[in-house]
Amino acid sequence: MHFNQSQIDRLVAFKQKDKFSAKAWNDRGLHPSRSELCEQLNGLFNSCADNLIDAVNANATAKQLKAVLKKALSTCNKPDYDTEEKEFIGDLFLELAAIIHIDFTSNLNKWLYGPVLATLFKIKNALNPEKIIKTIQHPCTNCGTTLETYIMRKELGIPEYGWYLVRCNNCKELNLLACGPDIKEIKFGNYEYVETLNKTDYTSYEQAVVRLEQIKFFRK
Structure with missing residues (x-):
């Protein structure tokens, strides 16, 4: 190695x-x-x-x-x-x-x-192995750890409902993740899921980031 x-x-x-x-x-x-x-x-x-x-x-x-x-x-x-x-x-x-x-x-x-x-x-x-279709990687904005999200099932036509607010297991920093549309089932990797920011309320990434910073400030 x-x-x-x-x-x-x-x-x-x-x-x-x-x-x-x-x-x-x-x-x-x-x-x-x-x-x-x-x-x-x-x-x-x-x-x-x-x-x-x-x-x-x-x-x-x-x-x-x-x-x-x-x-x-x-x-x-x-x-x-x-x-x-x-x-x-x-x-x-x-x-x-x-x-x-x-x-x-x-x-x-x-x-x-x-x-x-x-x-x-x-x-x-062994009888029912989990099959990971795709792994989405995002670097933690604080410590750089690669945050992994595993796509288990996909289905065409499913919209992307929101931004995932997650906490890095390594440094506990809050991060904003996007996984895209057509996802039916996901599995969270080396982070803790906190909540979802609905895209009807936060239509752009910039709006979601503003909300993320507000959450960081008020939930200290």
Whole structure:
């Protein structure tokens, strides 16, 4: 795997952000966990990010990068966490996996749900694989992370109803995305969907951007 400065930058940004801040919990609709647990998890993820940075710098293979994630996950003692904490941990591992382009879903399913359910998930996915028709990419306006939207189904004649207001998983910046017409089903990638600005109210991109800036200001 060739050296990728973009991956390094994103891993550094991941390490620097306060992953378990009160705001991070509030954004998930949850009360913060005890500070000792948050500090322990923050240290775990920072260490994992450091190890991934070293691995990327060393041109590690995909298998070697995945091994770094697996080792970090193995240090998480599942009984120590409640359901919401485990899901939060899983989402952060997925965020790291997305940065280095590693499929870590099966490993996380096994950790979250046990080997039996994880196997059932794998069988279901094998029998009914999701087919991505197209991937639409937009750079985050703040950190430059490529925000990906997956087009799963298309149908002629469906208008583009609005602008998607989304929050970058990497830096939490609000972004405005457009996916175009004829889209019947989409899947959001490495960002959080916030709301849709209807095109009947915001007919042009410029109008939507003005509304985006208003939302950024008033929802601080």
